[in-house]
Amino acid sequence: MDDLNSYRKQIDEADEGIIKLIKKRFDIVKAVGEFKRAQGMPLKDNSREDALKIKWKQMAEENGVDGNLGLSVITDILRFSKEQEMPKNENRLLVIGYGGMGLSIASYFHKHNFSNVYVTGRHVDKMESGIADAGCIPIKDPSAKDFDTIIMATPPESVNSDIVEGILQDAEGKLVMDIFSVKTDAYKKLLDYSKKLNFKYVSVHPLFGPNQLEDIKKIAVITDGVDEKLLADAEGIWSYAGFTTIRTTLDEHEKAMAIVQVLRMLDFVALKNSIGDLKGSLNVDYSKLATVSFEKVEELIDNLSDDNDLIHEIVSSNRYSKQAIEALAKGIESIKSEV
Numbered sequence: 001m002d003d004l005n006s007y008r009k010q011i012d013e014a015d016e017g018i019i020k021l022i023k024k025r026f027d028i029v030k031a032v033g034e035f036k037r038a039q040g041m042p043l044k045d046n047s048r049e050d051a052l053k054i055k056w057k058q059m060a061e062e063n064g065v066d067g068n069l070g071l072s073v074i075t076d077i078l079r080f081s082k083e084q085e086m087p088k089n090e091n092r093l094l095v096i097g098y099g100g101m102g103l104s105i106a107s108y109f110h111k112h113n114f115s116n117v118y119v120t121g122r123h124v125d126k127m128e129s130g131i132a133d134a135g136c137i138p139i140k141d142p143s144a145k146d147f148d149t150i151i152m153a154t155p156p157e158s159v160n161s162d163i164v165e166g167i168l169q170d171a172e173g174k175l176v177m178d179i180f181s182v183k184t185d186a187y188k189k190l191l192d193y194s195k196k197l198n199f200k201y202v203s204v205h206p207l208f209g210p211n212q213l214e215d216i217k218k219i220a221v222i223t224d225g226v227d228e229k230l231l232a233d234a235e236g237i238w239s240y241a242g243f244t245t246i247r248t249t250l251d252e253h254e255k256a257m258a259i260v261q262v263l264r265m266l267d268f269v270a271l272k273n274s275i276g277d278l279k280g281s282l283n284v285d286y287s288k289l290a291t292v293s294f295e296k297v298e299e300l301i302d303n304l305s306d307d308n309d310l311i312h313e314i315v316s317s318n319r320y321s322k323q324a325i326e327a328l329a330k331g332i333e334s335i336k337s338e339v
């Protein structure tokens with residue numbers, strides 16, 4: 001037993017050494033960050049990062065450690081390293097809406113260098129602990145005057161609600177962004193408001209769901225009628241936190257969503273219905289023999305079919321939905337003739 005304790009003591013010492021060296025590395029990275037900012041250089045340097053990854057893999061192997069472990073350690077270090085380099089962003093963000101997307105986005109901003117992230121909503125008092133757990137500040141009856149940027153993480157129909165109207169009344173000169181997945185009625189209404197109330201309006205669409213923020217964080221930014229300076233300001237907010245922004249026109253977004261959202265949703269609904277039908281007519285319990293791939297597909301279908309309102313909203317508001325339905329029907333027809 002004494003031997004085990006003595007080994008563990010040595011392991012603990014080695015671990016402490018690792019942490020201390022990581023801290024030493026972060027301190028140097030911070031200094032690099034200050035140097036680069038003073039020089040006006042970009043903080044991230046992809047070629048240096050690639051070279052480090054190759055070097056760490058080699059170094060690990062030369063020291064009898066699995067090269068993949070070396071690679072995975074430096075990849076993690078680099079991820080945190082850039083956060084060390086970034087100074088806190090003092091932009092005062094107000095997120096309206098504490099649903100899945102609102103809270104995920106607010107918490108992501110908080111975790112990635114934004115120090116002032118406030119969240120509001122109709123029953124914000126009931127959500128105070130959830131919002132605080134996400135590192136953000138719950139606020140009741142906020143005034144837009146106290147913020148720089150307002151992100152509307154609410155359903156599109158909220159543009160007609162007293163709470164949103166109340167906040168926007170005071171938003172003159174502020175940057176307002178919605179994250180609606182369909183850019184039709186609510187988008188037009190916000191556009192009208194922005195002209196009447198003189199706020200800066202940029203419409204964006206996160207191309208991920210509330211539980212997917214650790215993966216790819218792509219955000220579509222609608223460019224129609226937005227000048228370059230305002231576009232850059234809006235993109236700057238997202239990219240500071242590590243989101244990737246993608247410029248698109250309203251029409252290109254609609255067309256792409258006819259495939260990415262409408263076609264996929266209809267296809268899944270059709271698949272769900274036909275799985276049910278075939279299960280009935282064959283009278284088989286297929287689930288016990290389901291493959292991993294099938295289970296993945298079923299999970300996607302289940303996630304989607306929980307949200308009939310969303311499907312309805314997306315399908316009914318996209319002006320290319322009819323074409324998507326025709327394409328789907330044609331796709332099935334062509335299978336029939338091939339088989």
Ligand SMILES: C=C(O[C@@H]1C=C(C(=O)O)C=C[C@H]1O)C(=O)O
Pocket residue numbers: 029032033043044045046048049052077078081082085
């Ligand atoms: C510290 C630097 O800045 C960033 C952080 C790096 C690191 O942690 O090693 C490497 C490249 C940059 O993305 C640098 O350029 O050396």
